[in-house]
Amino acid sequence: MxxxxxxxxxxxxxxxxxxxxxxxxxxxxxxxxxxxxxxxxxxxxxxxxxENKQDLVNKTYIEVKAKYTDYAFANYNESMSVKTGFETIWKRIAEFKLNEYEHAMFLAQCDNTPMIDEPSLKEGIKHLQPLLDLWERGKQEGIIKPVSNYLLYAYAVSPLSFLMIAQKRGAFQLDKEQIEEAYQSAWSSIKKCEQ
Amino acid sequence: MxxxxxxxxxxxxxxxxxxxxxxxxxxxxxxxxxxxxxxxxxxxxxxxxxENKQDLVNKTYIEVKAKYTDYAFANYNESMSVKTGFETIWKRIAEFKLNEYEHAMFLAQCDNTPMIDEPSLKEGIKHLQPLLDLWERGKQEGIIKPVSNYLLYAYAVSPLSFLMIAQKRGAFQLDKEQIEEAYQSAWSSIKKCEQ
DNA sequence: AAAAAAAGAATGAACGTTCATTTTTGTCTA
DNA sequence: TAGACAAAAATGAACGTTCATTCTTTTTTT
The missing domain is CATH 1.10.10.60 (Homeodomain-like)
Known part of the structure; x- marks a missing residue:
């Protein structure tokens, strides 16, 4: 041992x-x-x-991605309502991007660069499945906008990446209140209007 | 000559x-x-x-960034209303990211990587000023949420970067209708509620 | 024909990877 | 249990390649 x-x-x-x-x-x-x-x-x-440098960076990517999604889904379980489930996941993602920003920055670089090879990128995407499943359920229940999951992710989650980078560059500082406000904005973007 | x-x-x-x-x-x-x-x-x-490779890539970055913002503000002028001005700029940004995606991808890589040196990054940011000015005016007029411009950009513009990359990776295809819907979402995110 | 621009070959440094060797670990025997 | 020994792990030096940059020569321009 x-x-x-x-x-x-x-x-x-x-x-x-x-x-x-x-x-x-x-x-x-x-x-x-x-x-x-x-x-x-x-x-x-x-x-x-x-095996080599490429393998090292591929494996690093996959490990960090797994860490990210473990973190994101830590407080979530499938028996939650769509609304609560989304809030739970979103807030954990925000926490990860702002607190564990070394890892989050690394992922951002990987996702915007030809650094990682295609199979490893594919492998990394799988881990997000629970969020996609939640959204599918939300659409069936008429709670979530009936649009592509890519659009939902773009509206609701991707802004956090931008904020993380701005924060890391020292451009400004996010506080609790702003995060709550950002969450409300995210939820508004994906919930079906006027339910 | x-x-x-x-x-x-x-x-x-x-x-x-x-x-x-x-x-x-x-x-x-x-x-x-x-x-x-x-x-x-x-x-x-x-x-x-x-001068050298770094200089080449820095200058390339600045030129592409200038091209991006020229494109974004081409149809805009300061006499427009805040709402019209934003719509005009936002739609041009969307067009740029989806049509001129070679340039947009390059910017995304530069903005998520230590590829470009700090002074050149600073230089590139300046070009967005007209949008920030518009937002300031919108806040004064009580039309735009009174929050940091970083938050407004994150909510309203950064989703387009995500969509561009997903589209480029062949994950899905954006049509006119989805762009219109994305614009409505962007405007809802930044407009002051229930005016 | 002088000056500027461009070219290709050359240079030296840096890198990823491998090789030959040493060190550590774990097992078996007396 | 002590010691020998094989296997595994780890190392530092070396190798071959690639790259950014420079040097010398040729071509083009004025």
Whole structure:
């Protein structure tokens, strides 16, 4: 067990270093040698855990995406009403983007860049399924606008990415009240009018 | 004039090649030699027009950003009402993101990556000023929600970036009706309630 | 024919990856 | 239980390649 434990620690250190360095310098400007140094490991050791640099960054993406969605759905269960369920998920997503912004920034970079290969991007999308299922239910119940889930996501969730980046750049600071207001705006955007 | 003309053509070809290659491969995977080849120019020639690779990509960013905002404000003038002005600008932004998506994708990558240096990012932001001015006027007139311009942008404009990327990835297709609906959603998000 | 622009080849540095070797871990034997 | 030994893990140095940039020469322009 000691052996396995040690390995997992190193793997985690490599993933952590990758996130931090890619966030600060971008994929192109983070050499394997720097990742190794930050993880306190020899460059050669990386290749015991990952096939190559692309594999390292793909796996990092998938792990961070899983972390994101675990976080988002932590307080949610399917017996909730559509409205409560959405509020629960949305607020967790907001919390993640604003508190765990190292991870959120990394995802934003991956999602706007040809950094990650297609299969890994596909893999990452799967994790959002519970939110899509909730919306489908909402549409059937006549509570949610009968439009594509892409539109719902764009209206209600994607603004949080913009706010996270503006906040991270120090442009302004979000407080509790603004988050509540942003939530109301998100819900208004996706709920069926005048129910 | 012939000399200058020729130079501008080459410069434009270099900028165009940079956009296309960075879009497809990312900054890290587009060597100067490929940019040169696509622009039908020797690698050494690039250095007659730009200081170095970073300068090339910075200048490309600023040019594309200027193109974006010129496009966005083309039909707008300050004598319009707040509501009409916003609709005019918003629809042009939508058009740009969906039709000129090569340029829009490039901007998205720049804005989510440490690819562009800080001064050039700052330079690029300036161009949005007319929209911010319009919002300030709207707040004074009691038409627009009295909240930070960052929030207004997040609610009303940033969803378009998400939709552009989804569309570009072939995930789904936006039609006229959905754009109109997205506009209504955007306007609802920023207008002061129940005026 | 001088000056400017452009070209291709050359250069040196940096990078991803691999190789040969050492260190650590875990197991088996006496 | 001590010690030997095989397997696994880890390492630092080395390799070959690629890249941004520069140098020298050629072509074009005026």
């Amino acid at each position: 000691a052996k396995l434990q040690k390995s997992i620690d190193k793997r985690n250190a490599l993933i952590k270093a990758t996130i931090e360095l890619v966030n600060n310098n971008g994929f192109h400007a983070t050499p394997m040698s720097k990742i190794a140094k930050m993880a306190k490991v020899s460059p050669a050791t990386i290749y015991l855990y990952f | 012939a000399k200058l003309q020729k130079s501008i053509d080459k410069r434009n070809a270099l900028i165009k090649a940079t956009i296309e290659l960075v879009n497809n491969n990312g900054f890290h995977a587009t060597p100067m030699s490929k940019i040169a080849k696509m622009a039908k120019v020797s690698p050494a020639t690039i250095y007659l027009y730009f």
